[in-house]
Amino acid sequence: MSEQLEKLKLAEKLVGRGKVSRRQFVQLAMAAGLTAATGELMFTKAARAEPKKGGSAKFGLAHGATTDSLDPAGYPDTGTQIPFAGAMSNNLTIVDADGNIHPDLAESFEPGKDAATWIFKIRNGVTFHNGKSVTPEDVIGSFQHHMGPDSKSAAKSLLADVTEIKADGKDKVVFTLGGANADFPYVASEYHIPIMPVVDGKADWQSGVRTGAYVYGEYEPGVRAHLTRNPNYYGTAWFDDVEFLTIADVTARTAALTAGQVHWISRADLKTLNLLKRDPNVNIDEVQGLGHYTFPMHVDAAPFDNADVRTALKYAVNRQDIVDKVFLGHATPGNDNPIAPLVKFAIDPEPKHTYDPEKAKFHLKKAGMENLKVDLSVADAAFNGAVDAAVLYQQHAKACGIDINVVREPNDGYWDNVWLKKAWCASYWGGRPTCDWMFTTTYAKGAAWNETNFAHPRFNELLVQGRAETDEKKRAAIYAEMQQLQHDEGGGLVLVFNNYVDASSKKLAHGKIAGNWEGDGFKIAERWWFA
Amino acid sequence: MNPVLRTVLQRLGLGIATLFVVSIIISLTIEMLPGDFAKAILGQSATPETVAAFQREVGLDRSPVVRYVEWVGGIVRGDFGESYASAGSLAGHRRLVSEMIAPRLLNTLFLAGAAAMIAVPLSLFLGIMAALYRNSYFDRAVNVVSLTSISSPEFFLAYILIMFLAVKFPIFVSLASITPGMSLGDRLYAIMLPTLTLVLVIVAHMMRMTRAAIINLLASPYIEMSRLKGVKPLQIILRHALPNAWAPIANVIALNLAYLVVGVVVVEVVFTYPGIGQLMVDAVSKRDLPVVQGCALVFAATYILLNLLADVVTIVSNPRLLHPR
Numbered sequence: 001m002s003e004q005l006e007k008l009k010l011a012e013k014l015v016g017r018g019k020v021s022r023r024q025f026v027q028l029a030m031a032a033g034l035t036a037a038t039g040e041l042m043f044t045k046a047a048r049a050e051p052k053k054g055g056s057a058k059f060g061l062a063h064g065a066t067t068d069s070l071d072p073a074g075y076p077d078t079g080t081q082i083p084f085a086g087a088m089s090n091n092l093t094i095v096d097a098d099g100n101i102h103p104d105l106a107e108s109f110e111p112g113k114d115a116a117t118w119i120f121k122i123r124n125g126v127t128f129h130n131g132k133s134v135t136p137e138d139v140i141g142s143f144q145h146h147m148g149p150d151s152k153s154a155a156k157s158l159l160a161d162v163t164e165i166k167a168d169g170k171d172k173v174v175f176t177l178g179g180a181n182a183d184f185p186y187v188a189s190e191y192h193i194p195i196m197p198v199v200d201g202k203a204d205w206q207s208g209v210r211t212g213a214y215v216y217g218e219y220e221p222g223v224r225a226h227l228t229r230n231p232n233y234y235g236t237a238w239f240d241d242v243e244f245l246t247i248a249d250v251t252a253r254t255a256a257l258t259a260g261q262v263h264w265i266s267r268a269d270l271k272t273l274n275l276l277k278r279d280p281n282v283n284i285d286e287v288q289g290l291g292h293y294t295f296p297m298h299v300d301a302a303p304f305d306n307a308d309v310r311t312a313l314k315y316a317v318n319r320q321d322i323v324d325k326v327f328l329g330h331a332t333p334g335n336d337n338p339i340a341p342l343v344k345f346a347i348d349p350e351p352k353h354t355y356d357p358e359k360a361k362f363h364l365k366k367a368g369m370e371n372l373k374v375d376l377s378v379a380d381a382a383f384n385g386a387v388d389a390a391v392l393y394q395q396h397a398k399a400c401g402i403d404i405n406v407v408r409e410p411n412d413g414y415w416d417n418v419w420l421k422k423a424w425c426a427s428y429w430g431g432r433p434t435c436d437w438m439f440t441t442t443y444a445k446g447a448a449w450n451e452t453n454f455a456h457p458r459f460n461e462l463l464v465q466g467r468a469e470t471d472e473k474k475r476a477a478i479y480a481e482m483q484q485l486q487h488d489e490g491g492g493l494v495l496v497f498n499n500y501v502d503a504s505s506k507k508l509a510h511g512k513i514a515g516n517w518e519g520d521g522f523k524i525a526e527r528w529w530f531a
Numbered sequence: 532m533n534p535v536l537r538t539v540l541q542r543l544g545l546g547i548a549t550l551f552v553v554s555i556i557i558s559l560t561i562e563m564l565p566g567d568f569a570k571a572i573l574g575q576s577a578t579p580e581t582v583a584a585f586q587r588e589v590g591l592d593r594s595p596v597v598r599y600v601e602w603v604g605g606i607v608r609g610d611f612g613e614s615y616a617s618a619g620s621l622a623g624h625r626r627l628v629s630e631m632i633a634p635r636l637l638n639t640l641f642l643a644g645a646a647a648m649i650a651v652p653l654s655l656f657l658g659i660m661a662a663l664y665r666n667s668y669f670d671r672a673v674n675v676v677s678l679t680s681i682s683s684p685e686f687f688l689a690y691i692l693i694m695f696l697a698v699k700f701p702i703f704v705s706l707a708s709i710t711p712g713m714s715l716g717d718r719l720y721a722i723m724l725p726t727l728t729l730v731l732v733i734v735a736h737m738m739r740m741t742r743a744a745i746i747n748l749l750a751s752p753y754i755e756m757s758r759l760k761g762v763k764p765l766q767i768i769l770r771h772a773l774p775n776a777w778a779p780i781a782n783v784i785a786l787n788l789a790y791l792v793v794g795v796v797v798v799e800v801v802f803t804y805p806g807i808g809q810l811m812v813d814a815v816s817k818r819d820l821p822v823v824q825g826c827a828l829v830f831a832a833t834y835i836l837l838n839l840l841a842d843v844v845t846i847v848s849n850p851r852l853l854h855p856r
Contacts, residue, residue, distance in 0.1 A: 066631060066810055067616035067817045152569070152584045221616070222813055223805040224708060245708060247803045251690060255705040256803075259697045262706070413565050448578060 055530040057239045057508070059519075060253045060265040064246030066222040071205045072192050073146060073153035078266060078518050081191055083225040083244040086522030089194030089210040092120050092139065093185045095433050095521065097514035099342045101185045105134065105195050105211060109188075115180040115468055120188070122171045126234055128197050129215045130207075136167030141198035143175075145205070155192035157448065180468035182475065183434040191522060213237035213526040222246055227525070238529035257282060257503055264528075266518055268503040270328045276503055283504050287515040288332050290340040290431025291498045293383045295376065295393075296451040297491040301423040303374065307489050308367035313374075314493055315363065316400040317393045318355035323496055325392060326385040330501050334494030336487045338429065338438055342515055345435050345479040349487035360400035371401040374424060378406060381414035382426035389495060390426065420451055427451055433516055435479040436467050443486065452491030459485050507531060534855060535846055542842060546835040553831040554606075554824075558599045561820050567591075568615045568818040589615045602824065611828075612821040628825040632807060636829060638709060639799075639806040642722055643791035646729035651784060654734045658741025658780075659773070663764055665746060677735035689728045689801040696724060707802040725802040729795060733787045740783040744776035777848035785841035793830040 064079025072089070075081050094104040103109055106120040126134045143165055146153035164176040177184060187193075194210060196203045208216030213235060214227035228241040245262060247253040253265040254272070258279055268276060268284065277284055297304035297313070304310055319333035336353050339346045364372060378390040387408060394404040409418045409425075418425050432438035441447060444463055445455040459482055466478040486492065500518050509531035514521030520528065569585035586592050605612055611628035657677070661670045680688060697705035703723045713721070745768055748754060757767050796808030807826060814822035846852045 065817050066813045066822070067614065067819050069616055069626075150584055152581050152588070154581075156581060157578060218710070220805065222809075224710070245706065245803065247706070249800050249803070252693075252705065252801050252803055255690075255693045255698055259693075259701055259705050261704055416570065 051238050051529040053238050055239055056241050058243045058245065058262040060245050060247040060256050060262040062267040064222045068221045070208050072194055075192055079246050082519045082522050082524065083227065085191035085194055087214045087227055087242060087525035088212045088216055090212050091194055092188040095189050095516050097512040099344050101189060109185050111470060115182040115470055116177045118175045118184045120173045123234060126211060127232060128211055129209045129230060132197055134195060134211060136173045138198050139173045139195055140165045141203040142195045143193060145203040146192060153192060155190060158187060158190060182467060182470050183436045186434045186437060214242055237526050239525065242525045263508050264502065264504040266502050268501050270330050270501060281506050283506055285502045285504060285513055287500050287513045289498050289500050289515045290342060292334060292338060292429050293495045294427045295424065295493040295495060296427050298423040298453045299491040300453045303372060304423060304491060306367045308363040310491060312360045312363035314353045315356045315360035316397040316402050318396040319495060322389045322392050326388045327496060330499045331496040334496050336494045337483045338486065338492055338494050339435050339483055340497055343433060343435060345476050347480045347483050349484045355396060357400040364401060373403040375405045375407050377409050377418050377422040377425040379409040379411050379414045381411035383428040386426040431516055439463055439482060454490055456485060456489065534853060535843060538842060538846055542839045549835060550831055554603055554828060557824050557827045561823060562595050571818045611825045614822050615819045628821050631822060632825050632829060635805060635807040635810045639792055642725060642804060642806060645722060645726045646791055647788055650730045650733050654737035655741055658738040659768055661742045662745040663768055677738055680731040681735035685728060685732055685797045686801050688731050689798060692724050692728055707804040709805065725798050725804055728798050729791060737783050737787055741780050744779045745772045748772040748775055774848060778845040781841045781844035785837040789834045789837045792833045
């Protein structure tokens with residue numbers, strides 16, 4: 001690399017920090033043998049790449065209801081998750097865009113003797129929005145908010161394994177678990193468990209006083225939330241203030257973005273996405289999420305109790321066709337592994353389950369059958385497009401000698417009456433950021449939501465081993481074997497992984513978008529800035 | 532007793548009886564709604580334990596009859612109850628149904644008021660003009676345009692207005708978001724597109740009723756008489772025909788005003804306007820029953836009051852009813 005080019009590279013970095021003027025930069029670029037126009041372009045790009053403070057950002061959210069509240073025991077959808085869990089609060093830990101866990105409100109965390117105790121050290125000098133320091137008591141109260149017999153929290157089952165939380169000195173909190181769990185720091189990053197101040201022995205969620213990048217301002221449930229920048233934030237926050245508007249109607253959302261009334265909208269309309277792409281002021285941001293759509297089979301009910309029947313059914317579906325037709329290309333075909341590629345220790349098991357009528361027939365024959373007739377119970381309550389996907393599957397399976405009878409169930413009460421009850425139905429899983437978490441919730445023997453009734457001895461043995469293992473290499477091997485087992489013998493037919501398709505104004509800039517949750521891992525207000 | 536007063540009292544009495552019947556129907560319908568608040572809020576993460584905790588807290592474990600009696604008893608005292616969303620709150624953070632409905636109702640009345648201020652005079656004027664120049668090109672043009680707008684679904688009209696007046700030519704804004712500190716001018720500007728949509732939807736009905744009522748009267752002998760004595764056509768309509776046409780016009784106006792209050796949820800959703808219609812739809816989908824009940828009752832009361840008003844206008848505008856022998 002020539003000396004000039006090297007200088008230019010250095011200048012590029014300085015531009016972002018405002019240290020080099022446009023004129024100086026273009027002169028350097030020309031000295032390096034570039035044209036003035038290219039230099040200009042490079043300057044603009046470099047200036048955009050480095051975040052800067054300022055501006056009022058408006059976000060159009062697809063969710064939000066009048067029943068919403070600031071209580072983190074609820075937070076049912078992005079209407080509360082993005083403004084309150086994401087912009088206003090912090091957890092002890094946070095998952096980054098690559099799926100790794102980092103300390104957030106905690107300065108560091110480490111396991112005790114085994115992974116059954118975890119010690120979190122609170123970041124030094126962090127205060128709540130009202131100026132009060134964050135103490136171990138606040139952390140304990142925030143966790144206990146979700147525990148106990150009267151808790152109505154969605155995080156209750158998540159923390160069922162926590163037997164004791166106690167303070168150790170002025171800045172340490174020690175969690176004692178019922179069994180070893182090497183992934184406990186991931187649990188602490190769950191959006192239901194932000195740290196709140198404790199008032200009179202109880203976590204005070206009502207006041208909206210938290211530690212995050214933005215301070216609670218105005219809130220009208222299901223309509224709008226307005227927050228302003230926290231000047232004492234220990235991290236970074238670029239916008240002066242942020243406003244979150246609930247715009248349930250997708251056409252209204254699109255119009256608000258194109259008319260410049262909001263800068264970002266979640267869940268862009270897939271049917272008209274190509275028209276929106278033509279707008280010169282709009283970016284489409286698409287990231288693969290952890291969420292996935294499945295057709296779970298009960299492995300203990302005939303005919304699904306035969307592994308070959310399950311394999312035949314896995315080969316009998318054309319996932320790419322469903323991605324193209326039902327999700328209009330905005331999804332990623334699954335491979336009967338419920339662990340998304342983004343998750344640490346994820347593998348892509350072989351042989352790949354793609355549409356193959358010959359293999360389907362072969363496995364069917366191995367199971368001693370010429371043809372098969374099965375019921376598949378679906379409703380769009382499971383996931384949008386479940387009925388369409390099932391009907392397409394029916395057509396794909398015909399060529400394999402499998403006759404799928406699609407039973408359309410009512411949307412109302414689907415999760416009560418169909419899911420977990422029918423031997424084969426449609427289901428949806430939002431992201432779980434670790435292998436252990438996903439497997440423990442859905443595939444472990446005896447788990448409340450074990451939708452496939454999977455009770456594989458080796459699988460459960462590995463699950464316990466993996467949880468207690470702290471050696472990364474050994475864990476990788478354990479989880480690889482578990483994923484392979486799921487892929488080969490499991491009853492969870494993983495159809496597709498969902499993509500988050502959002503649209504934003506070109507005025508906004510951002511780094512790599514996280515896919516663990518919607519809206520850059522709910523942290524859009526903290527991570528994005530005005531270019 | 533003054534016939535106006537008598538009618539008002541009589542109708543108010545009947546109205547209260549109607550509201551009582553409506554309250555029973557509402558409660559029965561709500562009992563039939565499948566699903567449950569806890570499950571709607573928690574979704575897939577609802578475990579039997581948390582669902583039971585919710586139900587204990589909001590009192591859903593008691594019989595429907597007890598809950599109905601308590602609810603009606605509360606309403607008589609002006610207490611609409613508490614939203615299920617306040618389950619789990621500490622004292623001082625309860626969310627009363629009346630506090631949730633009041634601001635939304637005001638927003639709805641504001642939008643309805645703005646639409647009525649434009650639509651009622653406009654449709655009266657167009658109706659009178661159409662009657663005056665009936666079967667002319669003007670009459671036909673007004674009819675065709677207003678019938679087209681009433682025949683198109685509201686959301687379609689709304690999207691067309693957004694496309695032309697907010698996206699292609701950004702004159703107005705497509706998000707009718709109202710914040711507490713806004714000035715009246717800003718508020719009116721923000722709700723311009725929903726107002727226009729509603730005007731387009733309701734003008735036809737009132738305009739055609741005005742036109743029909745007047746034309747109907749134009750055939751009567753006393754109009755013939757005034758025409759023979761040389762009164763100008765516009766004067767005939769304004770002085771002789773219109774006073775006798777008020778009753779049907781008032782009824783149609785009342786019907787449309789009621790529609791503006793209770794039936795505009797689609798327009799509210801498209802323009803993201805925080806009105807009472809959205810509140811009710813929200814509450815139904817989350818099974819927040821006290822709010823659903825409260826909204827339904829407010830809607831019923833609106834219909835009853837506006838109909839009462841139309842009846843009063845009918846009596847006042849008709850001397851035979853005003854001074855019965």
